[in-house]
Amino acid sequence: MSKKYLISGGGTGGHIFPALSIANALRRREPDCSILYVGALGRMEMERVPAAGYEIVGLPVAGFDRRRLWRNVSVLFKLWKSLRIARRTLKQFAPDAVIGVGGYASGPVLKQAQKMGIPTLIQEQNSYAGVTNKLLARKAKAICVAYEGMERFFPADRIMLTGNPVRADLFSLSLTPAEAKRQLGFDPEKPLVLVVGGSLGARTVNESIAPGLRSLTDAGASVMWQTGKLYAEEFIPVAEQTAGVKASAFISDMALAYRAADIVVSRAGAGTISELQLLGKTAILVPSPNVAEDHQRKNAEALASRGAAVMILDADARRELVPAVTALLKDDGMRESLSRNAAAMGLRDADEKIVDKIHEISR
Incomplete structure (x- = not known):
């Protein structure tokens, strides 16, 4: 039976290009596998991912405003809504693994996947891990990184030094x-x-x-x-x-x-x-x-x-x-x-x- 993979994240090319590289590598290895992308509505991935030939679901998630905290009331509502959509999407698609590449959408999706017992992998591109990935890493099965010394942020026994995927x-x-x-x-x-x-x-x-x-x-x-x-x-x-x-x-x-x-x-x-x-x-x-x-x-x-x-x-x-x-x-x-x-x-x-x-x- 063909496998199913869900990839989540985006917001900038720095997240989307690695995600698409991973998706393309999965498809080369398993031509009959199913791949679903989950991104953030209104962000770059909503155009780039379908153009690359992959189905995408958009979440209404947004980033926290660290300077104007009063604006985060609507952000929290969008996060709650995104968590519900993420859970529904995971139940319907039933992936064999979920891959997070960073960006607004990856947090709700990987959080729900971990609660549902679906294996998750984090792909951390930077030399300094963000708050969301540090939290998600606690229950992730694997963390793929591009720099040495990332055990400062993640459990050492689950880190794999791979580098960042780039455009072929x-x-x-x-x-x-x-x-x-x-x-x-x-x-x-x-x-x-x-x-x-x-x-x-x-x-x-x-x-x-x-x-x-x-x-x-x-x-x-x-x-x-x-x-x-x-x-x-x-x-x-x-x-x-x-x-x-x-x-x-x-x-x-x-x-x-x-x-x-x-x-x-x-x-x-x-x-x-x-x-x-x-x-x-x-x-x-x-x-x-x-x-x-x-x-x-x-x-x-x-x-x-x-x-x-x-x-x-x-x-x-x-x-x-x-x-x-x-x-x-x-x-x-x-x-x-x-x-x-x-x-x-x-x-x-x-x-x-x-x-x-x-x-x-x-x-």
Whole structure:
């Protein structure tokens, strides 16, 4: 009889891409298995998951507002409602295992699954575990992590170091970096600085790079800049004023962009960091301060402490980011060292390792 698996979580690409990688790996291993995704209504997964070919159920769950506590009355009602929907969904679908990838929906779903005796697996992407995953880990059968030392947060006997699943297309290109630059319309002889701030964008990164574009091109570099859709109208015209700079709201082919890039400037989300490690990219990380438990800073510190990336705090970026990029452009040895150390931290085949563990714990 074919198995059934329920995957829950989302909210950002950093949760959704690993979830879809796990789902795809399950389907490769068991073509006749059934997979159901449970996400949060109004969030990114409600579009991305069906587009990838998987059925999804949406919960009305929302995150707690830690600054304006009075707003949490409605949040508690949505949580109660989400718990009821999660329980009903679990009873109807009857999965053999439930996988939580983090995000609003995973809490109610895994909590109810554990109460019903359904085996659960947590996939923790960050170097610093969030409150929800720490609570859920008490009854989880397995916790798959991307960093060493996670026994600070989870029961050591249930931790498995797997790394984070990443998009398979990142490794499918056969182009050389020079060929990738040429295909993107850049001079293949010049180093390319890739600036990304997520699909929505990052104001600090954009405002830090914009005044220094001429400095970077004067230093002999080209710049490929993803402004994010929230900032496209403001910053794309700025980029058009400098030769050797191309800006867009969104980069659709990240595999090609990564292959071409000599230096990557990015936020420090767990998924992005895993991609940079596996590709051995020289990176400058500007962690977002607007995330739970300041986990992006802790992710960036995990690399910076091993000489695998340069970290610049958000508050310092407007002053320090462009000089840091310029310094790396002039220092081939440092770029090679950062690249080598990042690659040494990369953990391959995370999706296959996680599927092995899912099979081990499933009913």
